[in-house]
Amino acid sequence: MKINEKCEDRGTVLLSSSRQQEPSPLSSPGSARDGRFRLAESRSLSATVRLLRLTGDTSAIAAPGQFVSVAVPGKFLRRPFSVCDWGEGWLTLLIERVGSGTELLHSLVPGAELEILTGLGNGFAVRPESRTPVLVGCGSGLSPMAGLAKRLVSCGVRPSVLLGFREEASRFGAELFPGLDVQYTEDLFAALEKTDHDYFYACGSETVMTELCRRENAGGQVAFDVRMGCGFGACMGCAKKTRDGMKRVCKDGPVFGKEALVWED
Numbered sequence: 001m002k003i004n005e006k007c008e009d010r011g012t013v014l015l016s017s018s019r020q021q022e023p024s025p026l027s028s029p030g031s032a033r034d035g036r037f038r039l040a041e042s043r044s045l046s047a048t049v050r051l052l053r054l055t056g057d058t059s060a061i062a063a064p065g066q067f068v069s070v071a072v073p074g075k076f077l078r079r080p081f082s083v084c085d086w087g088e089g090w091l092t093l094l095i096e097r098v099g100s101g102t103e104l105l106h107s108l109v110p111g112a113e114l115e116i117l118t119g120l121g122n123g124f125a126v127r128p129e130s131r132t133p134v135l136v137g138c139g140s141g142l143s144p145m146a147g148l149a150k151r152l153v154s155c156g157v158r159p160s161v162l163l164g165f166r167e168e169a170s171r172f173g174a175e176l177f178p179g180l181d182v183q184y185t186e187d188l189f190a191a192l193e194k195t196d197h198d199y200f201y202a203c204g205s206e207t208v209m210t211e212l213c214r215r216e217n218a219g220g221q222v223a224f225d226v227r228m229g230c231g232f233g234a235c236m237g238c239a240k241k242t243r244d245g246m247k248r249v250c251k252d253g254p255v256f257g258k259e260a261l262v263w264e265d
C-alpha cells in the first residue's frame with residue numbers, strides 16, 4: 001500500500017495548552033533525512049507553476065503538511081516546499097516560480113538529481129471526527145492540501161476544497177483533488193462563509209492564514225508559508241507568537257492549531 005493511502009493521524013500540531021483535549025506535542029512526527037532524488041517528471045500546471053515528481057527515499061515523510069528543503073545548485077540557502085503527495089520511493093512538489101531558485105527548479109529536465117532534506121515540520125493532524133471539513137489552499141498553498149485530501153478520503157472523510165487566487169487567470173490545481181468538490185474563488189472569506197463546514201485545514205501566506213483564523217468560527221489548523229532563514233530552528237527568523245510563547249514555523253510548525261495563535265485586533 002502506498003504510504004499516503006493509509007488512514008493515520010501522525011501529524012503533531014501545536015495547539016494551545018488551554019485545550020487539553022487536543023494533542024499538543026511540539027516536535028516533528030519523525031526525523032529528517034537527507035537524500036538524493038531524481039527528477040522523474042516535470043509538468044506545467046499554470047504559467048508560473050510546475051509539478052515535479054521525484055524518486056528517492058521518502059521514508060522520513062510521515063504526515064501531509066510536512067515540508068522538504070531542496071538544495072538548489074548554486075544557492076547557499078536551501079528552499080522549503082510542502083510535500084504535495086508522496087508514496088514509497090516518490091514524492092511530488094508544486095513549485096511556483098517567484099525568483100532565481102524556483103526558476104532553476106523549473107528548468108530541470110527528467111534525470112536531474114537534487115539533494116533534498118525530507119521529513120521536516122509537524123504536518124496536519126487528521127481529525128476523522130470532523131465530517132464536513134473544508135480544505136483551503138491559497139495559491140501554491142494548495143500543494144499540501146492535495147496530500148491531506150487523499151489522507152482524509154482514506155479515513156472515510158470527503159472534504160470540500162476551496163482554492164483561492166488573486167485573479168481568475170492564475171487558477172490551477174483542481175485536478176489534484178480527484179472526485180472532490182473543488183471551488184475556485186477570488187474572494188476567499190466570502191466563499192468560506194457560504195461553504196458548509198465543521199472544521200478547516202488551510203495553507204497560504206501568513207497574512208491570509210492569520211486573517212482566516214481571526215474570522216473563522218469553526219476550529220481548524222493552518223500551515224504558514226513564511227520567508228525562512230536557516231530552515232532548521234537555529235535563527236528564530238520564522239518565529240510566531242503563540243499562546244505558548246514564540247514558536248518557530250520551521251521547527252514547531254509549519255502547522256498550528258487556530259487556538260494556539262495570537263493576533264492583534
Ligand SMILES: Cc1cc2nc3c(=O)[nH]c(=O)nc-3n(C[C@H](O)[C@H](O)[C@H](O)COP(=O)(O)OP(=O)(O)OC[C@H]3O[C@@H](n4cnc5c(N)ncnc54)[C@H](O)[C@@H]3O)c2cc1C
Pocket residue numbers: 067079080081082083094095096097098099100101102103140141143144224225226227228254
Ligand atoms: C514551509 C514552507 C512551505 C512552502 N511550500 C511551498 C510550495 O509548496 N510551493 C511553492 O511554490 N512555494 C512554497 N514555499 C515558498 C518557497 O519556499 C519560496 O517561494 C522559495 O523559497 C523562493 O525561492 P526563490 O529562490 O525562487 O526566490 P527568492 O529569490 O528567494 O525570492 C524571490 C521573491 O519571492 C519572495 N519569497 C521568497 N520566499 C517566500 C515565501 N516563503 N513567502 C513569500 N514570499 C517569498 C522574496 O521575498 C522575493 O521577493 C514554501 C515556504 C515554506 C516556508
Ligand code: FES
Pocket residue numbers: 228229230231232233234235236237238239248249250251
Ligand atoms: S528559519 Fe531559522 S529558526 Fe526557522
